[in-house]
Amino acid sequence: LPAPARRVLxxxxxxxxxxxxxxxxxxxxxxxLDAVLxxxxxxxxxxxxxHEAGDxxxxxxxxxxxxxxxxxxxxxxxxxRRLALGxxxxxxxxxxxxxxxxxxxxxxxxxxxxxxxxxxxxxxHALAGAVAHWQQGLDDGPTPSQAAALQIRLxxxxxxxxxxxxxxxxxxxxxxxxxx
Numbered sequence: 438l439p440a441p442a443r444r445v446l447x448x449x450x451x452x453x454x455x456x457x458x459x460x461x462x463x464x465x466x467x468x469x470l471d472a473v474l475x476x477x478x479x480x481x482x483x484x485x486x487x488h489e490a491g492d493x494x495x496x497x498x499x500x501x502x503x504x505x506x507x508x509x510x511x512x513x514x515x516x517x518r519r520l521a522l523g524x525x526x527x528x529x530x531x532x533x534x535x536x537x538x539x540x541x542x543x544x545x546x547x548x549x550x551x552x553x554x555x556x557x558x559x560x561x562h563a564l565a566g567a568v569a570h571w572q573q574g575l576d577d578g579p580t581p582s583q584a585a586a587l588q589i590r591l592x593x594x595x596x597x598x599x600x601x602x603x604x605x606x607x608x609x610x611x612x613x614x615x616x617x
Contacts, residue, residue, distance in 0.1 A: 438482060439478065441465065441471055441472075441475040441478075446485075446504050447504060447508060448464045448465050448516055449461060449485070449493070449504075451520060451540070452464070453536075454488065454501075455488035455493060456494070457491055457493070458473045458476060458491075458493075459527055460520070460524060461523075462523075463523035464516060464519035465519075476493055483496050484500050513540070514540070517537045518538075518541035518543065521546070530557070532551075532554035535551050535574075535577075538550065539573075539577065544578055545577060545579075547573075547577045548580070549583070551570045551573050551577060552574055552586060552587065552590075555568070555570035555574065555590060556590075558570060559590075564594050564597055565598070567594050568595065571587045571590050571591045571594070575587050575591075581614060588607045588610050591607045592611070
C-alpha cells in the first residue's frame, strides 16, 4: 500500500473502532480527502470495511492486532498524542481524549478530560463509571485544584453508592490537602 494508506492503518489500529476520516486525518498529517482516499485503498486491499455511514473498522481483528504489534513504543506514543489532539479538536467524548493522552504518556493532560468524563457519566446516572473516571484522574497526577475537585466528586458519588469507608478516605485526603 502507498505510504498514506499505511499511515492511516497505523493510526486506525490505535484509534478504536469505529473510526472516521475526520479523526484519522490530523493524526496522519493528511487532509480529510487524502485520508478518505487512503481508507478506500485499504478497503480495496480488504484490510478495512465500512462500519456505518461515514465510519470504518478493520476487516478482521487480526489485522488491527498485527499493525498495533508492529508499532514501536515511541511511534505508538506519538500516534496516541496526535489522536488525543485530533479528538479534542473534533469534540470527541472526554473519555476518548483522556485515553489517548494517557496512552501517549501525557497523563497530566488527561486529568481535565477525566473530570469531564466523570461529570458526563454522572449526568446519565452512571455513578460507577463516574467514580472510575475520577479515580483515574487522581492516578493521572492532577494539579492541587484538580485533585480537590476530583476528591469532592468522588466523596459525594461514593456516599450515593453507599461506600462510606471509601468516601471517608476522600474526606481525609481533602483535609490533608487543606492543611498540607
